[in-house]
Amino acid sequence: MTTLLREVIGDVLRRARVEQGRTLREVSDSARVSLGYLSEVERGRKEASSELLSAICGALDIPLSRVLSEAGDDLAVEESRDAASTAHIDVSTKVVIPQVVSMAVA
Template identity: 45%
Template sequence: MAEIIPLPTKASRRPRQPEPLWREALGDRLRGIRHDRGERLADTAERAGVSPQYLSEIERGLKEPSSEMIAAVAGALEVTLVDLTAAVVDDLRAATTDRPAVGCRAAFALAA
């Protein structure tokens, strides 16, 4: 028989902050890399082939850049896409450590 997992009651629920969006975490990470390198926005944007305004919007999480744009900015910052993606995933995980992961049992309970 299946194990019944009780769902949280209203009394036990804490108000949760919304999870950060991928574009926000990506922008924060890109800005951090650029600052660590001591570069101006205009210099990085020029090497990436984008306008400084567009790069600024990416860094602030206002734009959802295409994979080509992400690759261009990563290349301008001399970072591989794999390293950039892994860093963003780590940032997202760190931001959501207080949230319980939904495992198989919980997913089955929700599906039932």
């Protein structure tokens, strides 16, 4: 399954907030972003603009470059996991394709 960048960025932001022991409300107030929208960003449901990401990073006191770098690292891990799972296709599996039967239409 393909991992979306917005989901990975959301995970990184949530991890940073939780590590700081801060609530969504604290960060949303500091970033001047609605609590609901910040929650959606953290859950990977909303694609945050660069301005919004900058505001959230400012509220968390972490550089945007760190968020993007961690997101890139996490995405690379996901991609290698996906590649490894598709590389293990069992070649002994047989696929049976039924023969086409033509049917007369009256």
